[in-house]
Amino acid sequence: MKIAVIGGGTAGYIAASHISKHFPQFNLYHIYDSTIPTIGVGEGTIPYFLTWLDKITNLSYAELEKRCHITRKFGISFENWGVEHEQFFHHFYPVGETYAYHISAVEIVNLLQEYICATKIDCQVIDVKSNGISANIIFANNTNLEVDLAIDARGFPKSFDDDYIQMSWIPTNAALIRQTPGDNDHLIELKMGSHLLKYQSATRSIARPHGWIFTIPLTNRTSYGYIYNRNLNSLSEIEADFDEFFLHEKITYSGQPKNINFPNFTVRNCFDGAVFKIGNTSAFIEPLEATAIGYILQQVEAISCWVLRAFAKVDQREKLDETQLRVFNQYFLNYAYKISIFVGWHYTMGSRFNTKFWEFAKDNFYQEITKLENDQLLEEFYSLLELAAQLPHPIENFPEFSSTLAEITNIFTALLAGFTKTFGQWTKPSFTEVGYGIGYFSN
Incomplete structure (x- = not known):
């Protein structure tokens, strides 16, 4: 059985390492275009990511800290949101005991590739054609590869047809990213009534005049992102307020800032029976609650439980049940909604x-x-x-x-x-x- 994972970002490497670990019997292809750069910001995860990563790598916290510059994420500290409280906290539960990771998007990819057992193809994919039973992957060098299942993790669609739904109720569509050198002091202090809580580290979400700023602390650097609406405010306005924030925080950024435009969207049908769209190929919702990796894991686990387990029991795949396919697609449409x-x-x-x-x-x-x-x-x-x-x-x-x-x-x-x-x-x-x-x- 031939399975292909297309994409060299976080979603692609999560999918390829997951299949390598749990379905080694498949003939796996990992296809990516190394000329496409990654965004390279720090990423927030969910607690289940720790369980998943342990199954894949079995690495200790100390080893992950060294390899991926991780810090613990006990939740999200919201500052200046609403008008009643200067600060509040969105925990993982049980409170104070459960945590996730902040992790380097670049280094987690470098780590996961060590756990992928696949035929690697470094080439631009120009099209993926599907008949619902097999997928034909067309490459820029005029070659092709036919597989039983293609997991498409190539990132944002180049265009949006009727199968894509824009989520216009989210008011942001752009991000200005800056990095600062690492800081060992990530302590978050939180006043809850008469109680003062202290957390080793957490994501910060700070409301600002033109949107909000996230901070994701890693051991070697901290990622800052100003999330805004490019239709309401100019880049120069964002840069000016970002500068004011950095001045107030007494920090300076290094390297070249990145300005990224993004859509808030979901695909109506992420799976047609032969091509499964995951990650930013299937949906993107701005990073306020850091849902991206959790969404990817949900997709990978779902396709494993239903399709890959069934494929592992047969020599030749058949067309999937249409009713089950509709239920699967409706579940992920509702999940993104x-x-x-x-x-x-x-x-x-x-x-x-x-x-x-x-x-x-x-x-x-x-x-x-x-x-x-x-x-x-x-x-x-x-x-x-x-x-x-x-x-x-x-x-x-x-x-x-x-x-x-x-x-x-x-x-x-x-x-x-x-x-x-x-x-x-x-x-x-x-x-x-x-x-x-x-x-x-x-x-």
């Missing part, structure tokens, strides 16, 4: 800045979300908000909030409390922390 709804909701209470961007961002979500094709998703969203409002205030009464979560010790109490109900990558406590943090529940 849910991520975009949760992210877009963060903007609805504005920030401490009364500017053109924030006036637009506050109103944009409710104006544009009406374009969503699935009313049931919004019903699920508002249902979870109602449940989330019942938990103790996570800022003004953090000890009670934390102890309430700790009491959910088994599946039965979790079911009764509504903790097993998910919306994309989040459960009820996430809605509670963000909702109270931005001031939504006080509205």
Whole structure:
């Protein structure tokens, strides 16, 4: 059985290393174009990434720190979002115990390639044709490769046809990236009512006049990104405010900044039976909640459980069941929608800045979300908000909030409390922390 992974970015290397580890019986091809540069910023992950990475590499934290410059991510510190609280925190759960990684996007690719057992093809792909049972990969050198399954991780589509849906309820579409030298002090201090919490490291999300800035600390450098709307503010305005932020933080950047335009979108059908689009090829949602790697892992695990396990039992593949294919595509369409709804909701209470961007961002979500094709998703969203409002205030009464979560010790109490109900990558406590943090529940 021939399987091809197309793409030399994070998604491509995650998919290729995953298949190499769990399905060594396949004839795997890893296809990439080494002339295409990677963005190379630091990346935030989710806690499950630690489990996945351990299965692939079995490396210790110390080894990963040395190879990929990782730091622990205990959550996201939001600063200046909404008008009620100067700062709030979106944890992983259990609070203070669970963490993810900040990791170098360049070095994780370098690491994962050591765990890939595949025929490597370094060549530009100009087209991938599919008949639903096999895929024909066309190369720029006029050669081709026919495979039973192609996993397409080539990045943003060059054009958007009717199978792509623009998520206009998210108000940003560009990022200016800067890097600073490494700093061993990544401590985050957080005042929660009368309690002062300290975390070794976390992602910061700082609202600014024209958008917001992320900081992702690695051991050798820190990535900063100013996320904004290029239709509302010029690059010179962003650069000027970025400079002001750096001056206030008493830091200087090094190297050449990168300005990146991005679409917020999802493909309607990510899988046609022979070609499976993953990562930025299938969807992209701005990095406010660092959902990209979690989304990739969800896709890779899903195709493994359904398709690859079935392929491993036969010598020749057959056409996949159309009903199952529709269910699979609808699941990932809804999953991308849910991520975009949760992210877009963060903007609805504005920030401490009364500017053109924030006036637009506050109103944009409710104006544009009406374009969503699935009313049931919004019903699920508002249902979870109602449940989330019942938990103790996570800022003004953090000890009670934390102890309430700790009491959910088994599946039965979790079911009764509504903790097993998910919306994309989040459960009820996430809605509670963000909702109270931005001031939504006080509205």
